[in-house]
Amino acid sequence: MSYPSAQALLHRALQHVEDWEASWGSFEHHSSIGVNPDRLDAAMDEYLERLEGNYPFHHPRYAGQMLKPPHPVALAAYTAAQRINPNNHALDGGPPTSQMEQEVVADLAEMLGLPDETLGHLTGGGTVANLEALWVARELHPDQAIAVSENAHYTHGRMSEVLKMEMVSVPTDTYGRLDLDALDTLLDTHDIGTVVLTAGTTGLGTVDPIADALPLCRDSDARVHVDAAYGGFFRLMTYDQAPDLNGFPASHFEAIAESDSVAIDPHKHGLQPYGCGCILFRDPTVGRFYQHDSPYTYFTSDELHLGEISLECSRAGAAAGALWCTLKALPLAPNDGVGAILAACLRAARTWAEAVETSDALTLLAPPETDIVAYFPTPDSPTLSAVDAASQRLFETAMNATDDPVFTSLYRLPAETLQTLHPSLKADQDDAAVLRSVLMKPEHETYADALVERLSSLAA
Structure with a gap:
């Protein structure tokens, strides 16, 4: 196998879209869209020069933050769809990419071990995915608090403030994992409706003891939301064909399958451009909290529309298309x-x-x-x-x-x-x-x- 040329894939993708556009008949673009050639050259020259101020995210010598370019397959697929610019808020805003989104959401749910009826959709990132999980938690338990470990991502504290929810911080052990004894005590002494567990902290990449925390939460009738924005794809490493890696907490990644909701970011280990997160709910009936209508909503089908189960309205169909194409070329398999x-x-x-x-x-x-x-x-x-x-x-x-x-x-x-x-x-x-x-x-x-x-x- 060889590493695909991004330039070749981009050329193929854009040429195909241009041919498709031409099949609808030619027309003249409005004069207002035109750009002065000298001004365009100057703008592009300055823009490309300023991009050189980035760190070399693509190179192995960059081992800093959680940054890397998308896979060439994702880049080409995203660019092709972006040229058309579908909007996955409603089926008639992007029929093909909306279908692709439903398929990749099902793929992610299956990878994590969640049931077939899992409800979910792509989001702009982990922050929005976690916001939706906490929002549903509030709707289900409006008078109860959420428990979040001290090492959880700061987005939970921020989103709790947005939602006007009480958030209780749970101490961690030496390695930054949620402390089970502290959680057990908190569940006995505080009215907790949902516990947030982290599968891969953004600090040290540590994993909360999900398998051990789940029984404690169930005994207290508390829901479990797993923030797997960073580490969710490591669930593949729990499959039988996966390599045995020293120190890898396989049992806790396996336990994600028993959670009530999961946030996962394809724009991290899913090889995607930024703007591709995902939220998944075990119970599909939580979709009732998203119900809405407006005089300008355009629904041309009786099928479920992604806009009916999302807090976000306009969403890039290109994100769904890129993820779909990537997972066709690079499947969600443990050894491939x-x-x-x-x-x-x-x-x-x-x-x-x-x-x-x-x-x-x-x-x-x-x-x-x-x-x-x-x-x-x-x-x-x-x-x-x-x-x-x-x-x-x-x-x-x-x-x-x-x-x-x-x-x-x-x-x-x-x-x-x-x-x-x-x-x-x-x-x-x-x-x-x-x-x-x-x-x-x-x-x-x-x-x-x-x-x-x-x-x-x-x-x-």
Whole structure:
């Protein structure tokens, strides 16, 4: 197999759409749409030059934030649909892409182990997906609070404020996972309607003990929403044909199948451009909360319209088309397509961690659960202030190196966590920064050793 040429795929996609457009008959564009050639050249030159100010998200040397370009298949498919610009709010706004959306939503539900009758749709991203989950939680239990771990994404706190819901924070353990004893106590002492569990935190990629938390929630009649925006696709790694990876919390990804709702982002590990999230509900009757009507709503079919089960109105049909085409070319399989890519990312994290452990200049914070690794330069003195300063210094030095730069990110941790994981460190300040590498490109598997060696030499 060979890596597809984005240029060739784009040319094929756009040529096909242009031929389709021509089949409807030619016409003259209105003069107002015209652009002065000199002004257009100047605008494009400046635009393309300014794009060069981005970091090299496509390259293995970029291991910073959760950023990477879409797969060439997704890029070509998105561009083709974008040229037509369908709107998946209603079937007659984009008949083909609306059907594709229903198909990919069913594919994602099946991947996660949810039942066939699962209700769902694509969203603009994880924030909107989680907003809809919390909104349904409020409608089902209007007088009850939601429980969210301290390490959950900040969007839950923000969306709780938007929805005027009470949110109760649940403490976490040393590794950033929701503390089961604290949750059990909270369920006994507080009126909780929904518990949010995270399958892959955006900080360290850790996974809440979903399999163990579910029985506690059921015993208290609390619903469970899983925020799998980052890690949801790792559910493929629980299948029988998937590779056995050290430290991977397979049982908790398997338990997602028992949740009441799930948020998952195809624009992360699903290889898609930004603007592609998804919300899934086990109980399809929650669709009643979305019911609406207006004098200008155009529904030309009696079939369920995506606009009837979404808080968003206009939504890019191109997002659904790109995901559909991608999953046809790269299936949701444990040892092929998307699964093979995920396995490479997980192996990359373990290779990176092993390389850090063999380095005198770097210290591993903790073994990775998914594809995010945290570590810090071995300090001259065993203090948090020394760790903090060394991490900041290596971050800036590596990123700004004129020869062979490496792009990482910083993550701040409280003194208690750092001291528990590394008891020799003295707490002379409340927290400290460590380095964090997100290895969500499969190419990181090949380059992990070399990148850690480069960081080690810069740290030394």
